Amino acid sequence: MSNIKDKNIHCLIIDDELSSQRVLQHFIKDTKVLTLKETCSNTSEAFKYLQLHGDIDVLFLDINMPQQSGLDFYRELQHPPAVIFTTAYPQYALDGFEVNAIDYLLKPIAYDRFLKAVNKVLISKTEIESTNKFVILKENKILHKVFFSSIQYIEAYGDYVKVVLEEKTIVTHSTFSKFIENLPPYFIRTHKSFSINLNRLNHLSGNQILLDNHTIPIGQTYKASVLKALNLNF
Numbered sequence: 001m002s003n004i005k006d007k008n009i010h011c012l013i014i015d016d017e018l019s020s021q022r023v024l025q026h027f028i029k030d031t032k033v034l035t036l037k038e039t040c041s042n043t044s045e046a047f048k049y050l051q052l053h054g055d056i057d058v059l060f061l062d063i064n065m066p067q068q069s070g071l072d073f074y075r076e077l078q079h080p081p082a083v084i085f086t087t088a089y090p091q092y093a094l095d096g097f098e099v100n101a102i103d104y105l106l107k108p109i110a111y112d113r114f115l116k117a118v119n120k121v122l123i124s125k126t127e128i129e130s131t132n133k134f135v136i137l138k139e140n141k142i143l144h145k146v147f148f149s150s151i152q153y154i155e156a157y158g159d160y161v162k163v164v165l166e167e168k169t170i171v172t173h174s175t176f177s178k179f180i181e182n183l184p185p186y187f188i189r190t191h192k193s194f195s196i197n198l199n200r201l202n203h204l205s206g207n208q209i210l211l212d213n214h215t216i217p218i219g220q221t222y223k224a225s226v227l228k229a230l231n232l233n234f
Contacts, residue, residue: 156193
């Protein structure tokens with residue numbers, strides 16, 4: 001647990017299996033930075049709790065539950081906390097892209113793997129706190145203030161790089177390798193010529209990633225690191 005910083009994270013367990021509840025309760029109790037606020041056996045109970053309490057940082061949410069799936073429940077929340085899905089079915093992980101899940105814990109859950117997920121929550125909290133960080137980019141004689149969180153992807157372009165935002169593309173003089181050195185940790189290189197903002201990912205299919213309306217290739221050299229970053233290294 002040496003990588004876990006001294007912060008407090010309020011948790012909610014949502015799982016219909018008593019044995020899974022007990023495992024998570026035990027792990028949370030043994031992890032200094034975590035505080036368990038409540039355990040719910042179904043999404044109805046969880047919804048009522050979240051309506052009454054605004055102090056939850058992360059959900060440990062089972063996907064396959066009888067009344068309503070965890071995925072459907074999470075999609076319906078207007079202001080959802082971070083989520084770590086717990087499931088016995090690894091195929092559900094792909095469905096979590098659209099809800100930006102922090103991680104997927106496969107049952108039976110090992111404590112070491114649980115701690116890795118908790119560390120990802122802490123990293124995510126740090127990234128959220130730094131979303132206001134920006135870079136000044138020069139294009140021709142114009143200076144642009146660009147927030148890192150607004151960048152969709154970066155593409156190598158000879159002695160320049162293309163910085164693609166939602167509303168425009170900025171072409172600035174820089175080597176690709178130098179530019180990506182200064183990006184926040186939620187960017188990942190997918191190809192010798194591309195680096196993407198993981199928070200902008202919509203879909204993955206084969207050797208391609210879809211970011212909004214852009215299709216980005218995944219190079220064979222980078223595929224393993226991309227899958228690892230997307231929590232698909234089961």
